[in-house]
Amino acid sequence: MTRISAQAAVAAIALTTIGAVSAETIRFAHVDPAEWTQSKKGAASQVFKNLVEAETDISVELYPAGSLGGETELIEGAQDGSITVAMVSGAYANFCPAAAVTDIPYTFPNAPLAWEVMDGEFGDALAAHCLEQTGLRTLAYGETGFRNFTNSVRPVAEPADMAGLKFRVQTIPLYLEMVRGLGAEPQGIAWGEVPTALATGVVDGQENPISVIYSNNFFEFQDYLTLDRHVYGVDHILINDEFFQSLDSEQQAAVQRAAIVAGTTGRAIQQFGSADGIAKLAAEGMEITQPSAEQMDKFRAAAQPAVQAYLRDELGSDAVWIDRLADAVDAAQGN
Structure with missing residues (x-):
C-alpha cells in the first residue's frame, strides 16, 4: 500500500482545490457520538470531509453514532459498497484475524511508539494482508487509546x-x-x-x-x-477498494491524504481526552x-x-x- 508522509499529509491542508474528472459521493460511517467536537472518530470524519471536498468534486456524507449499524455492520457495508468508508476498531479482527495481534496486552509501551509501528512497515504490511482478505483498503490508522x-x-x-x-x-x-x-x-x-x-x-x-x-x-x-x-486500541480507516480503484489518481491521492490527517486528528483528540x-x-x-x-x-x-x-x-x-x-x-x- 502506498503511504503518504506525515509532512505531505499536513501540507494537504494548504493545497488549493484540485478539479476531479467526475463527481462521486463517499458515505463515511462510524459509531462515535454525533457531536463531532467531542468525538475522536467524529472529528476525524469531519476533517476527512473538509479536506476531500476542498480538493475534489467528491462529496462526503457523514453517518455518525452507529446510524448505519454497529462496527460489524459498518464493515460489512463497506465490503458490499453500501458504505464507502468505515472507521472501526476491534471488530475488524473478525474479518481480518491478523489485526487482533495489536490487542496483545502490554505490546506498546506508549502511544508515539504505537504510531511509529502502525504508520511504518508493519502497518503497511498488515494493511496489504487485510486488503487481500477483506477487499477493504486501509487508508490510515487512528486510535481508541489505551485501556x-x-x-x-x-x-x-x-x-x-x-x-x-x-x-x-x-x-x-x-x-x-x-x-x-x-x-x-x-x-x-x-x-x-x-x-x-x-x-x-x-x-x-x-x-x-x-x-x-x-x-x-x-x-x-x-x-x-x-x-x-x-491494551492499545487501533482505529482502522477503511475504504471499499473497488470504489477507491474507480477514482482517478488525483482523487485517490486526495482521499489518502485526507485520511492520514483524519487519523492524526483522531489520535490528538484521544490524547487530549485521556489527559x-x-x-x-x-x-x-x-x-x-x-x-x-x-x-x-x-x-x-x-x-x-x-x-x-x-x-x-x-x-x-x-x-x-x-x-x-x-x-x-x-x-x-x-x-
Whole structure:
C-alpha cells in the first residue's frame, strides 16, 4: 500500500482545490457520538470531509453514532459498497484475524511508539494482508487509546495486587485470558449492566479507556485507577477498494491524504481526552497509580504468554503476525 508522509499529509491542508474528472459521493460511517467536537472518530470524519471536498468534486456524507449499524455492520457495508468508508476498531479482527495481534496486552509501551509501528512497515504490511482478505483498503490508522483498570478494593501497582479481584471484561477470549494471567477473575458482563455490577459489588472493577471511565461516571463506584495501559486500541480507516480503484489518481491521492490527517486528528483528540479525563478523575477523588517500569515488566510477563498462546492457536498460519509485531516494536525501541 502506498503511504503518504506525515509532512505531505499536513501540507494537504494548504493545497488549493484540485478539479476531479467526475463527481462521486463517499458515505463515511462510524459509531462515535454525533457531536463531532467531542468525538475522536467524529472529528476525524469531519476533517476527512473538509479536506476531500476542498480538493475534489467528491462529496462526503457523514453517518455518525452507529446510524448505519454497529462496527460489524459498518464493515460489512463497506465490503458490499453500501458504505464507502468505515472507521472501526476491534471488530475488524473478525474479518481480518491478523489485526487482533495489536490487542496483545502490554505490546506498546506508549502511544508515539504505537504510531511509529502502525504508520511504518508493519502497518503497511498488515494493511496489504487485510486488503487481500477483506477487499477493504486501509487508508490510515487512528486510535481508541489505551485501556486501564479500575477497582473499588485497593490500589493495584503490579499483578500480585490483582489476586482475588473480579473484573468485568468484554466477552472476548483475549481479555479473559489476560485477566486470568494477571491473577484476577474475569467476568463477562453486558455493557448495559456494568454500572449496576460495579455499584452492587458483583465485580470489583473493570477496564476501559480513560474517556469511557470518566464519561460513564465510574468514579462513583470505583476508588482506584491503575494507569497500566494494558491494551492499545487501533482505529482502522477503511475504504471499499473497488470504489477507491474507480477514482482517478488525483482523487485517490486526495482521499489518502485526507485520511492520514483524519487519523492524526483522531489520535490528538484521544490524547487530549485521556489527559483531561485523568485530571478530572483525580479531582473526583480517585487514587491514581502509575506502575514503575519494573512493575510494568511484571504485568507484561504475567499477561502476554496466555494471550499469545491463545492467539497462536486461533490464527494458525497467521500467527506469524504475532512475531512480526513484536519485531517491529523491538525495532522501534532500538532493541
